[in-house]
Amino acid sequence: GGGSDTAAPSSPASAAPSSAAPAAQGDGTLTLGTLLPQTGSLAFLGPPEFAGVDLAVKEINEAGGVLGKEVGKIHTDSGDTTTNIASQSVDNLLAQKADAIIGAASSSVSETVIDKITGAGVVHFSPANTSDKFTTIADQGLYFRTSPPDKLQGRVLGDLIVADGNATVAIMAMQDSYGTGLADQVAKTVQDGGAEVVERVDYDPKAAEFAADIAKIKAKNPAAVVLIGFEETAKVINELVKQGLPADKHKWYMVDGNTSNTNYVKMPKGTLKGVKGTIPGAASPEDFQKKLLEINPDLEDFSYAPESYDAANLIALAAEAAKSDAGTAIAAKLAEVSKGGEKCKDFPSCVELLKAGKDIDYDGVSGPVEFNDAGDPAVATIGIYEYGDDNKYPTKALEYRTGNIEG
């Protein structure tokens, strides 16, 4: 439910589908397509991501839209790679003249459609892809992402682990580009800092259970256990507790994918006490989450909602800056609005500045987002949070660290 349906005069006014006109020309109306998981193994990521986009579009349109017209949005399902419907969804979006497509959540899905999207001159903007392939991919300058900067996050987390005095570390990482990328960075930092990674387990998030994975970690009796993954972490925690590796004897660390205030509340009090997690973004997520809940009251997980929200805002700002809704034009301006100028934190204030002819630097909910030449974020802020007795983390981070992602 939620108010998301109201702001959707989705199809452009001049929708007569003439195949000859390349989509790159633009038609005056900015149309955002989403390619996010409604089904498949990442389906749980869909609702927060959609809500993020919805929230942004709502705010944009309340502020008068882009180029004087309401922004349109079309939601489609990316599924996961097993069902392979992403490409049909993209066909659909292109047919409806989307100027930018926000998605997909999974790096693998993005890979299957990036040629198609960028080939049509449309911006491909992922809120969640972490695979390093996209840095070098041939994208005609049309691919961008606001996804969590795993290099910086990995460094911050690794440093945190060392600073906490953990000499032996085990890493339990979800086996995909997000998990392994982050895990590699954590492992490197930890080792550079003088601690030892005694065990590293890459697990299949679809596995029925994780007993063997934890048994492997238990055999090394590490001081710290790093949990890198998504919501299946709840299962992993069950197993850790069962096999005698509770948080009060071994220090657990989490990442943005699984640091959650909803997933673990049903666990016995104190199960996560003292567990630390890192989340990108300067602001406490709490306020933002409240706004999201107005869009979709059923939300339980907020992963990638900030990134999706920022993606939509950035695209809108770039279109405004370029005075065009054509994909290539937007792409040309995206880096510009993300950095080097007067800082602003949301669409209304940014667009004011733009209209006043100023150069802006959008700092989003997910972090300062400054794009480098590859379309990857260059700077980020990471907050470090600590769980309390109620298995929740407070709104206030222990510490924020901002840095260049590449170093």
Add this chain to the structure above:
Amino acid sequence: MPREPGVAKPDPILVVDNVVRRFGGLTAVDVKHVEIQRGSITALIGPNGAGKTTFFNQLTGFDTADSGEWTFNGRRMNGVPAHKVARAGMVRTFQLTKALSRLTVLENMRLGAQGQSGESFWQALLPFIWRSQEDEITSRADELLARFKLDAKREDFAGSLSGGQRKLLEMARALMVKPELVMLDEPMAGVNPALTQSLLGHVKDLREQGMSVLFVEHDMDMVRDISDWVIVMAQGAVIAEGPPDTIMSDERVIDAYLGAHHDAPLTESELEQQLQEAEEALEAEIEEDKK
């Protein structure tokens, strides 16, 4: 020829030595020595569970014998896989029929023909290579079908045949192979008598053309009518051999297999007598029940 089990024949096509097959504690087949005469019709008879079908299974490579060896046309055949046995010229039918249900009757028949060039993958792609051979096979199949009264069913799926028709198809299909030795497992069980009779004529013709036949059958009229030689199995072993008439008057065979009313069809008086016996037995039973 003497009548002991395992006698030597002048020109055996099949020679079997010491074939044993056990299932758990049960010795289903234990044949010491048997020879099958070339160009003759040999019947294999014996009580139910004597091991006849199991024996067939061993010889044709559908089951592996625990021990023993046998030669067909002088060639050792133990351990040879079933399809090679068939190609060597020894073809069997199944007691519980195996119709290829979703193939038509005609296709079932055509499948039996050997040496089809169209059965090799690459040649199959070029119809002109196998077309003429296919026509020849078809006409041969049609002839057989007519003889087996299946011509009306030519285009029907074999799965829609009645029990007896399946038996007929099974036998006709085996004949399409043009085997040297055909091994029929109860070919006529369930086939109506008039048709059986005409088919027996056909089998005799085949013998004249030099084919050897080994068949299992419980219908003594048929055995008497067409077989040149009879082999009797019981409890896995060959217990007697000989020409039909002598075998059928053998006490042991009558005891173990034929029973009292084996020879000619029952006469009226015999029938009466049988009824009487039955009635008496029944009354005795009723008496007993009363007590």
Add this chain to the structure above:
Amino acid sequence: MNWDIILSTTVKAAVGVETVWYALAAIGINIHFGYTGLLNFGQSAFLAVAGYGLAVTVTTLGLPFWIGIGVGLAAAVLLAILLGIPTLRLRADYLAIVTIAAAEIVRLIFRSVEFKDVFGGSDGRRGFSQGFYDINPYPQGTYGFWPLSFNEREMWVLSVAWALIAISCLIVYLLMKSPWGRVIKAIREDEDAVRSLGKNVFSYKMQSLILGGVLGCLGGFIYGLATGSVQPDIFGTETTFFAYTIVILGGAARVFGPVVGASIFWVLLVLVNGLLTGAVQSGLLPFMDITQVGPFRFLLVGLGLILLLVYRPQGIFGDKRELAINAR
């Protein structure tokens, strides 16, 4: 509701990339299952080894495109042989589980961190299709007429794919009309009977497995070339299941069954999606959220599949008589 868009995407789906590569996979399954009776639930593995064979040869080893195609085909043949030797002796139901298991093993190995250097882990490989597009005869531009319009890349992929489908169908047609096809179909009915007639059943089953695997693996190439990448998870059991569905939809053991089935399958998926999205956006389905369209579409696909098989169990082209014979 925007009927133009719904219609054009639907028509496009009928001949589009997904349709063609699923059709090729399904043609292979039709040979295995429809004609030979081999319950091969590991078809996705054939697509996977072909796609990865091409991708790894070109990207990891840096060899030319055509060698990659050769490696992919060889890998499919090799897989068929490896899979066949242990499994072809098994009863149909056992064969099914063994082939699923084999396909899962292939997929898990392709996506593992352990072999990431070779296969690229869960993100797979990309950047191997240049050789294919280099020989694209279509100059840049847009082709087709309403509602079909494709760019030169899609045009090239689709032309090649439909040509492959046509050739595959021709091969299947010729073979299944021939005595070779007769043996294959007979094996489906009763192996022992075929054996008793002097045919080498194992060899025929192997030929069928290889043929179906090779034709199916063409789908793996098309997928890889069209998307420019291969990922392990696309080659999971779902792909095989959908291909089976397609075969049954079209009618098993029918030459054009898989092609028509694939078209119908994707048309249904896209049409349902278009209608649902349209209906939700124009407020016709107030109880539904737009993000529920995805799951609802699959739900309807499931329902459609059920209804189709309830009311036309033989598929579009199938023969009802055959079913009656086979009913338990």
Add this chain to the structure above:
Amino acid sequence: MKIVVTTESGQPVQEVTSDAKGTWEVPIDQPGSYKVTLDTATLPQNMAIRGGNNQRAPTVYEGNPTTVLFALTAKGEDGAAAPDEGGGSSAFWQRAAQLTFEGFNLGLIIALAALGLSLIYGTTGLTNFAHGELVTLGALLAYLVNVPFGLHIIPAAVIAVILAGGLGYAQDRFFWGGLRKRGTGIIAAMIVSIGVALFMRYLFLILFGGETQSYAQYNAQAGIEIGPISATPKNLISMGIELTVLIIVGIALLRTRTGKAARAVADNPALASSSGINVDRIIRIIWTGGGAIAALAGIMLGLSQNLKYTMGQELLLLIFAGVTLGGLGTAFGALVGSIIVGLFIQISTLWVPPELKNVGALAVLILVLLFRPQGILGRRERIG
């Protein structure tokens, strides 16, 4: 303790001495790689650096501190401080024991799920690809009663099992039974079951959402140590229940009249009917029981592994593997096969990386079938 910080090329930056807590800090003015060396001579007596290496080579990035750690251990204990190498064999056996236990734990859940599948396959010949969804259904029903209604999980589970049994009955009464009557072939029925699976799975997604949930009770229960094994009480009780159900059903099939009738229907429904068996009734009993057992399996899985709309689907391949390995259509076969699958999945991780654990189990499945094409407890049919 004295700590020397130099740049990568060896240019000295600063020397510091750590404070009482052992911490120290060096401000630097340029990001880059540095070398940090601890002067071992300044270490307290009887202490040594873990691992022995007294040099660290951290990279410092702009604006962020970088921490280095010199973990200290008592001198002489250095060797023993690395139990992963030195005490390898006892840790290995302890892990092996734990994995064996986990193998039984997983195997029994698979077996329970497999039992339902095997029963339905046995009596109707239906290869039910929707069975995974029946497992999920049970788990979600229990969740529904447990969380929104706030009933304790034990009564909730009982209610869910009963409900699932009822739904199993209804499924046959209103759906599969009708298909049978129309003479739908087993292959067509198999594809229908794929349709049912899609339908149910996405219905769950719509109603339940894509997130992982857990029951209100027994979540993250702490383990207790039993010898080399640590297990939670809920594991032990679940395993007891699973084993009991499996054995009762297995014996019932072999001994009771209805059980024998079920096997008769499996063999030959027409003949069963001719013998006076009400085939539809038997099949309905099996569906009811199969549904209930699948639900129980789902609840057990949910208790130990939380709930998700795909939980049953993710288990389905293992269920099939278990059923096949044991021999299709036999209850004890399902038990034996599933436990073997469970054991192999877990124990194989002693040698293969856990991400590939299913590979080991599936490879064993293929190997076993190579030598026993009829499964472990299955029998060869006679030919001819």
Add this chain to the structure above:
Amino acid sequence: MNAVPESESESKAAVTDRGDHLRGAENAVLRCDELIAGYLPGVNILNGSDLYVADGELIGIIGPNGAGKSTLLKAMFGLVNIRSGTVTLKGEDITNMKAHQLVSRGVGYVPQTNNVFPSLTIEENLEMGAYQAPAKFKERFEFVCELFPALKERRKQRAGSLSGGERQMVAMARALMTEPSVLLLDEPSAGLSPKLQDLVFIQAQQINKAGVTIIMVEQNARRCLQICHRGYVLDQGRNAYTGTGRQLANDPKVIELYLGTLAKA
């Protein structure tokens, strides 16, 4: 009704006549009227068969392969869908009633093929025979084991591994477990050794004497006609001839078309 061969006048057996049927069927235990039935849509196998059997009668049905004999039995027993016509048992309409319901009304049936449960042991097979009357199992088991002693020794063997003849014994025995009042036998002697064939025919007679009504399809037509009270000759789904067993057995037309002369030689 269609015309049948011209030689009606000479034959001793009557060409089937609907009037005769209606007269005879008045007090019948089991009767079929103008049955039309088949397997595949649009193809009728039975084309209007009439048949009746009076209480305590033993009826034989013979005919060429594919005539529809088995189909007729299956149709009576509710295993083939009847498209039109009626089946009546003791005055009750049982058309298209399910087989298990007929079993509870005292009808027993031995199918021609697939007549055992292969994965059940012999004993369990017989137990299934007595499914509706488990209490009687012990007693009836002893009884059938006396008939076929081979079964008792093998009681724990799975029926699927039995030889063709052994299966036939199990099939027969299974049907006898219930003490039916009407028994439908489809080629009970097929595959049995001569000795056991005798036994089957004698037993059939004995059982019949004890008051059980029997309908028997046989390819061992001579033996069948010798023991039955009346016989039907079925051809192409219709009754071609009816008459007493002896009439049919001696009818030249029947001999030529169905019985053959082999046995006389």
